[in-house]
Amino acid sequence: SAVISQKPSRDICQRGTSLTIQCQVDSQVTMMFWYRQQPGQSLTLIATANQGSEATYESGFVIDKFPISRPNLTFSTLTVSNMSPEDSSIYLCSVPSGQRQETQYFGPGTRLLVL
């Protein structure tokens, strides 16, 4: 199984500011996923981050708001830009793992509160 760490684990931010979330994996992976989980809700995929190419964003998410970097096969960042209270969520990165990439493992999450 993959071991995934995220920084920060939580933060409280003022509206209009930006926060960059880091995701580190203990093995090389081609694909990394960024999810948002709003309070009491299920998960929503923000984007897929592939090393060496632009991230692929899901409907409703744009690069200007959620820029992603993927400098190598073990690391990615997600920035939440120009934050508003509606951005208060848990942000999770995940990676596929296993012999056939059949399981997705999740990082511990970053709990963001925007005031």
Place this chain on the structure above:
Amino acid sequence: ELKVEQNPLFLSMQEGKNYTIYCNYSTTSDRLYWYRQDPGKSLESLFVLLSNGAVKQEGRLMASLDTKARLSTLHITAAVHDLSATYFCAVIDSNYQLIWGAGTKLIIKP
């Protein structure tokens, strides 16, 4: 478009009882996942079901998959308080992305 429905969304039960959470999905998929999430925590992978008729068990939890009916079940046997959590099912779509159910919040009373 692949859609995933879980029911019930909320379940309160007594310790020692059995119950089942259902996960229906709308189109063909190769894989179905069950995850557990404790309050304020990340998601823990419970089961990955890859084929029709697959059944996996871990402790008091057993998951099964019927691809013809597009239905998976998560059965809880003789529930204990420690199983209180939110349980999510997710199905992989043709783009290898996970489509998530809404989650079932399970409360097990001592």
